[in-house]
Amino acid sequence: MSPFDPADPDFLADPYPVFAGLRSVAPVHEHPLLGMPVAVSHAACSEVLRGRDLGRIWADAQPVEEFGAFNLLHRNSLLEREGEPHHRLRRLVAGAFARGHVARLGPWVRELADRMVADLVERIDAEGSADLLADVAAVLPVEVIAELLGVAEPARSRLRGWSNAIVTMYEPATGPEADARRAGAERASGEFVEALRELAAHRRHHPGDDLVTDLLAGSDEGRVDEDELVGTAALLLMAGHEATVNVLGNGVLALLRHPAQWRRLVDSPGVVDTAVEELIRYDPPLQLFERTAVVDTEVAGHPVPAGTKIAALLGAAARDPAAFDRPDELDIGRTRNPHLGFGAGVHYCLGAPLARLEVAAALDALRRRLPDLRPAAEPGRRPDFVMRGLTELRVTR
Template identity: 75%
Template structure:
C-alpha cells in the first residue's frame, strides 16, 4: 500500500492530515512510489538527519552523459559530501561565509525588503490587489543571493530561472521536459560562475565568491557551492515568505498579535518555517546496515525524513496544528540537523524578518484578495501566486 501519492492535488493542498494518520500508525513507512522508506515522526526524522550510519551518497542523474552539468554541480556540492571531504569543504565554505557577510548584508536586505513591499503596496493601491509572490517573495531572495555572491546584471536576473529549473529534478517524477530544462539551466549556471570566478581571481571584491576563490576551492567545488547557496537560499526563502504570509492572513489573530508586538519577529520566523515547511523531504543513504525507529535500513538503502511531518508531531511540539507566532521553544527541523545543518540559516532568517517588518510597516491592513495558487510540487512546497489587498 502507498502511504500517499506525492502528485495528488488534494495531498499537495494539505499534506498534514495524511502525515498525522501515518504518525499514528508508525514512525517509518515504506513508500514504493518514492522508492524509499519515509520517516514521519520528529524522533525518526531527527535520527535520519543526525545518524552517523546514514549519509549523503550522490548518484549521478542518468543517463550521465545527458546531465553533465547537473551532475557536476551536485557531485561537488557540500550537501553531497560526507566524512573528511565534507569536513574540509564545509570548513572552507563556513570560513568564507562567516567573514561578516550576513552582518554586511543586513542593512541592504532591510532596505530591499522595504522597497519591494512599498512596490507591493503601490500596486495594491493602483489595482486593488497584487501578487505577493511575484512582487516580494520571489525577487527578494534571488537579489540577496546575487548580492552575497557578487553576481551583477545581466546574470543576476537569470539566477531565479536557473534555480527554478534545476530544483524540479528533486521532485518524484519531473518528466523529460523539466529534466532537459534543468540540465540546460545547470550548463548556463556553470559557464557563468566559472567566468565570474576567473574575474574575481583577477579583481577580488567584497563578496562570497571572492572569499571562496581566496580559499583556493577547486573550481568545480566553487560552482557547486554557489549552486547550493542559490537553490537552497532562493527556494527556502521564497516558500517561507509565501507559505508564511498565507498562514498569517488565514490566522488573523496571529497577524494582529505580530502587529501589536514586533518583538515577536524572531519567534514568528521560526514558527512560519515550522508550520508549513518549505522543504518537505530530505533523503540520506545507509552506509551500513542500520535501523531508524526500529525500521531496518540495509546498507545502500535511501531513507527520507519528511520534515513537514516532523514539524507537526505532537510528541515534539505542543499544539502542533496551531500557528503560534510566539512559540518557544520551537523544535522544527527546517534547516536540517547534524553535520548538514544549513550554513545560510542566519541569512534566511534575516530575509524573512525583514519582509515581516516591511509588511507590518506599510501594509498592516493586508488581507487575502483571491484564491491562492500552489505549485504542483511536493519536495519544494510553495505557492505560485498569492494575491493580497488591503482590508
C-alpha cells in the same frame, strides 16, 4: 495505512492530516511510490538527519553524458559530500561566511525588503491587488544571493529561472513531464556553470567584497577549486532561493488565514524573530530530505540495509505532538520550537542566519507598511511535493 500519492492535489493542498495518520501507526513507513521508507515522527526524522550510519551518497543522473553540468553541480556540492571531503569544504564555506557577510548585508537586506514592500503597496493602491509572491517573496532571496556572491547583470536576472529549472529534478515525475524537466534542468545547469566560471575568472584579478572572492582566497590547501566553487554557489542559490520564497509565501498565507496571529505580529514587533521560526515549522518549504545507509542500520527500529535510501518527512516532523505543544496551531510567539527546517547534524544549513534575516526583514516591512493586509483571491499552489510552495499570492488591503 496506504501510502500517500505525492501528486494527489488534495494531498498537496493539505498533507498534514495524512502525516498525522501515518505517525499514529508507526514512526517509519515503507513508501512504494517514492521507492524508499519514510520517517514521519520528529524523533525518527532527527535520526535520519543526524545518524552517522546514514549519508548523502550522490549518484550521477543518467545517462551521464546527457547531464554533465547537472552532475557537476551536485557532485561538488557541500550537501552531497560526507566524511573528510564534506568537513573540508564545509570548513572553507563556513570560514568565508564568518568573514561578516550576513552582518554586512543586514542593512542592505532590510532596506531592500522595505523598498519592495513599498512598491507592493503602490501596486495594490493602483490596481486593487498585487501578487506578493511575484513582487516580494520570489525576488528578495535572488537579489540577496546575487549580492552575497557578487553576481552582476546579465546573469543576475537569470538566477531565479536557473534555480527553478534545476530543482524540478527533485520532484517525482514520469513520462514526457520528467523528460522535459530533466532537459530543462541540464540546460539551466550548463548556463549557471558558465556564468559562475566567468565570475570566478573575473574575481581572481578583481577581488570584491563578496563570498566568491573569499572562497577563492587563501593557500592551495585552503581554497575551493573551481568546480567546488560552482557547486557551492549552486547550493546557495537553490537552497537560499527556494526555501526563502516558500517560507514567505506559505508563511504569509498562514498568517492571513489566522488573522489574530497577523494582528499580533502587527502590534508586537518583538515577536518577529519567533514568528520566523514558527512559519518555517508550521508549513515547511522543504518537505522531504533523503539520506542513504552506508552500512546496515535502522531508524526507529525500522531496518535500513546498506545502500538503501530513507527520507525524513520534515512536514510530518513539524506537526508531531511529541515534539511540539499544540502542533497544528499557528503560534508566532512559540518559544519551544525544535523544528528541523534547517536540517540537523553535519548538514545543518550554513545559510540559516541569512535566511532568517531575509524572512524577518520581509515580515517587518509587511507589518509596518501593510497592517491591514488581507487576501485578494485564492492562492495558486505549486504541483510539487518536495518543494512546498505557491505560484501566486494575491493580496490587498
